[in-house]
Amino acid sequence: EAGVAQSPRYKIIEKRQSVAFWCNPISGHATLYWYQQILGQGPKLLIQFQNNGVVDDSQLPKDRFSAERLKGVDSTLKIQPAKLEDSAVYLCASSLIAGGPLREQFFGPGTRLTVL
């Protein structure tokens, strides 16, 4: 079974530039998550999708971050414009919608963003 795929793996941009990350979840997983992991911290949820609908985006800085999952499969996360404090690893995860309260999340390798 293929895992969660993310690209690019690394990205370096200057502040005020735009950047986009892509995620392809595990086939059949209806729920998709984007996390931000700042160096030395645990992952923090940015947004959760169920199919192509947003379940929780309460911690997404909506003035500069946006995310979409148009066909309920792949997702993109965009930052426009980027700030220095956006330097982090952006992790994508997916889980099955069914399966009871334990919704094991499977994580991709992440995209490491450096904002100069």
Add this chain to the structure above:
Amino acid sequence: GEDVEQSLFLSVREGDSSVINCTYTDSSSTYLYWYKQEPGAGLQLLTYIFSNMDMKQDQRLTVLLNKKDKHLSLRIADTQTGDSAIYFCAESIEGSQGNLIFGKGTKLSVKP
């Protein structure tokens, strides 16, 4: 509010047992998890425990939960150099759609 605390570093010798501790604040946690993160990789679920359990054993891993003190621990028996990684404690809150609250992670270093 929700908060998960962990000590940042742990160093052990190969063959010893490692114990990684975690405290959490939300009493409505449903599941508590331990994730492992190796350099340059995503997080991998190691084990989990439902909040109405006290202990769970899975091969070299033992999870202990003290719900009264909101304390979770992960014991790794016969620690190997391949166990060197960052270990994250996480909780999911009842009614939160499965969202996870992570601690900052404990970096485990295993010396040969």
